[in-house]
Amino acid sequence: MSLSRIVFAALILTSSLAVAQTKSSSGNPLFEGWYADPEVTLFKNEVWIYPTFSARYEKQVFMDAFSSSDLVQWKKHERIIDTAAIKWAKRAMWAPAIIEKEKKYYLFFAANDIQNDQEHGGIGVAVSDKPAGPFKDYLGKPLIDKFQNGAQPIDQFVFRDDDGTYYIYYGGWRHCNIAKLNNTFTGFEPFEDGSTFKEVTPSGYVEGPFMFKKNGKYYFMWSEGGWGGPDYCVAYAIADSPLGPFKRIGKILQQDPNVATGAGHHSVLHLPKKDLWYIVYHRRPLGETHPDHRVTCMDVLEFDKDGFIKPVKITKEGVKKVSLR
Known part of the structure; x- marks a missing residue:
């Protein structure tokens, strides 16, 4: 390479770094690539996002993760888990949910898209010493491998209540269950009435x-509509108990024909030191017809004076830079 080309390349690199350092908002999507069903969480001074790799089921055999210390610059962590480490998982690894407990990181995921109780698959658990993995199979089998109350075992979310109880919410096919995880995440503890899975x-x-708690109230959220269509959206309810009852209040996230369509399957981030709230979700770029072209985005989540969630404005700009260090 000639000296002039070397100098030119150096100038381009320097310019790119300068732009990255002065970037004041994240932009949407947050990072390149087709990713859906994002789970966002805060580990110490870093925000982590764990999405589904959006592709045909047979190609969904791994998961990546992304981390940031300012919500603007995101670092990609490739293949934090794949089917080589989960022998019973063959395809369709979906919707990761992660929880830190006693210096271990537990990644809950769905695999194989089972259609009945005779097929092998469901919701599994993997474990690692680091949020970036690598994650290894924790149980050697699915944690939930049967249809309970009509709920397909997919789309799991783990919620830790203030009393230290861990609940798992999950379910496709228009049914949602809650179960109480045992202390080791190897199984379940029954509810007071003796049942294990409550609809x-x-x-x-x-x-x-998805569930979060604010001012003593339980905010339960979910996706409606068809994941491949423009009507995909997020609605919510508020209850006094993690078990509900959950009476629907209304939609808070949906498409904007001027920005993107198919906005849904979300998670919520709270930065307690600054009391800032965000919603992380996937959506479909305008004009896109490929069913798997979904991208991960973040926008501000706000509440009114009565504690109800305001409708989210989905944007191309994303969110402002925030120092987490």
Whole structure:
């Protein structure tokens, strides 16, 4: 390479780095690539996003993760888990949910897209010493491998209540269950009435449950509509108990024909030191017809004076830079 070309390349690199350092907002999508069903969480001074790799089922045999210390610059962590480490998982690895417990990171995922109780698959658990993995199979089999109350075992979310109880919400096919995880995440503890899986399906529910707690109230959220269409959206309910009952309040995230379509399957981030709230979700670029072209985005989540969630404005700009260090 000639000296002039070397100098030119150096100038381009320097310019790119300068732009990255001065970038004040994230932009949407947050990072390149086709990713859906994002789970966002805060580990110490870093925000992590764990999405589904959006492709045909046979190609969904791994998961990547992304981390950021300012919500603007994102680092990609490739193949934090794949089917080589999960012998029973063959395809369709979906909707990761992650929880930190006693310095271990537990990644819950769905695999194989089972259609009945005779097929092998369902919701599994993997474990690692680091949020970037590599994650290894924790149980050697699925944690949930049967249809309970009509719920397909997919789209899991793990919620830790203030009393230290861990609940798992999950379910496709328009049914949602809650179960109480045992202390080691190897199984379940029964509820007071002796049952293990309770149905908590609200009106309009399709898939993608999520729970957070604010001011003593339980905010239960889910996706409605068809994941491949423009009507995909997010609705929510508020309850006094993690078990509900969850009476639907209304939609808070949906398409904007001027920005993107198919906005749904989300998670929520709270930065407690700054009391900032965000919603992370996937959507489909305008004009896109490929069913798997979904991208991960982040926008601001706000509440009114009564604690109800305001409708989210989906944007191309994303969110402002925030220092987490």
